[in-house]
Amino acid sequence: EKVMTQSPATLSEFPGERATLSCRASQSVSNNLAWFQKKPGQPPRLLIYGASTRATGIPARFSGSGSGTEFTLTISSLQSEDFAVYYCQQYNNWPITFGQGTRLEIK
Amino acid sequence: EVQLVQSGGGLVQPGGSLRLSCAASGFTFSSYWMSWVRQAPGKGLEWVANVKHDGSDKYYVDSVKGRFTISRDNAKNSVFLQMNSLRVEDTAVYYCARDTYYDILTGDHHYYGMNVWGLGTTVTVSS
Numbered sequence: 001e002k003v004m005t006q007s008p009a010t011l012s013e014f015p016g017e018r019a020t021l022s023c024r025a026s027q028s029v030s031n032n033l034a035w036f037q038k039k040p041g042q043p044p045r046l047l048i049y050g051a052s053t054r055a056t057g058i059p060a061r062f063s064g065s066g067s068g069t070e071f072t073l074t075i076s077s078l079q080s081e082d083f084a085v086y087y088c089q090q091y092n093n094w095p096i097t098f099g100q101g102t103r104l105e106i107k
Numbered sequence: 108e109v110q111l112v113q114s115g116g117g118l119v120q121p122g123g124s125l126r127l128s129c130a131a132s133g134f135t136f137s138s139y140w141m142s143w144v145r146q147a148p149g150k151g152l153e154w155v156a157n158v159k160h161d162g163s164d165k166y167y168v169d170s171v172k173g174r175f176t177i178s179r180d181n182a183k184n185s186v187f188l189q190m191n192s193l194r195v196e197d198t199a200v201y202y203c204a205r206d207t208y209y210d211i212l213t214g215d216h217h218y219y220g221m222n223v224w225g226l227g228t229t230v231t232v233s234s
Contacts, residue, residue, distance in 0.1 A: 001169075034220045036152070043202050043227055044144070044152060049220030056222065087152050091218055094166045096142070096154040 002026055002090050006099035012107040015078050021102045023071040023088035032092035035064055035073045038085045038101070047086075048073065080106075109133035109223055111203050116228035119193055123232070127188040129203030129225050136184040137161070140206035142221060143177060143188045145199035145230075155201070158186065160209040171197075193232045200227040 003026040013019050023033070031051040036044040046055040048064035051071060061076040075082055083106050088099040115127035129141070142157040156167045156177040165177050176189040186203055205223035207216050 032218070036221075038146075038152065043224035044204075044221070045224075046220040046222045049218065049222075055220055085151075089152075089154075089221075095168045096157070098152040098154065101151045 001095055002029055002093055002097050004088055004090055004097050004099035006086075006088055006102045008102060009100070010103045010105060012105050013078055014107045015080060017078055017107075019075040019078055019082075019104055021073040021075075021086055021104070023066075023073070023099050025069045025071075025090055028068045029090040029092035031067045032090060033064075033066070033071050034089045034091065035062075036087045036089060036098075037082075038087060044087065075104075078104075111205065111223055111225035113201075113203055113225040113228045115188075116201065116230045118231045118233065120234050121193060121195055121232055123193050124189070124191045125193065125230060127190070127201055127203075127228060127230070129186045129188075131184045131186070131205070134205070134223070137181040138209050138211065140209070140216075141177075141179060141186040142204045142206045143186075143201060144204055144221070145197075145201045146227075147196070147199040150199075153199075156188065157206050160207075190230070193230075195232050198230060198232045200229050202227045 005024045007022045033051045035048040038044045052064045063074045065072050085101045087101050112130045143155040158165045158177045174192045179186045203225040204221040207218045
């Protein structure tokens with residue numbers, strides 16, 4: 001099983017600032033990596049797939065990078081609606097696995 | 108409108124069974140793999156199972172193997188999760204999600220992310 005480790009567990013930033021979230025895979029997942037945003041009471045929202053491709057309707061301030069074992073989600077200028085929990089997901093192998101999440105909170 | 112409407116769930120005693128349903132509309136259901144993902148209270152997301160577009164292959168996380176069964180009925184545009192021998196640790200909100208796309212013309216599979224989700228249904232396993 002590929003273990004996905006996200007850091008930091010919690011990130012505090014001001015609105016308007018840039019946020020950088022990291023995800024590390026225990027073994028290479030190539031570019032088979034997705035990012036999701038999760039808010040309480042709502043289903044997950046797909047942000048990025050293929051490590052760097054934005055999903056339909058996702059604002060350009062969200063960007064993904066990386067391949068192999070190291071990945072980054074960057075939010076260039078935080079809006080109030082961006083404060084949520086973010087999960088990375090590898091789909092290179094079964095079982096599909098998620099990271100434990102990064103909580104992005106308002107500073 | 109592309110949507111997944113979930114039903115089922117509820118309160119069940121340990122060892123009991125439940126069946127979750129997820130009805131799709133607005134897209135060609137038979138062209139997509141489908142997944143179930145869960146989130147236990149205060150915990151992160153956990154992928155549970157998925158099923159190939161034609162139902163011929165199914166995959167599970169180890170913790171549910173032998174207890175849960177994913178299935179689909181393409182004639183009814185629906186995917187199901189039969190959950191048997193339920194445990195307290197299966198308590199979670201369960202989501203169905205659209206998964207990999209199968210291109211019938213080329214025979215290729217394409218992953219564009221789990222980009223359509225149901226609203227979730229709560230399963231509580233407690234005595």
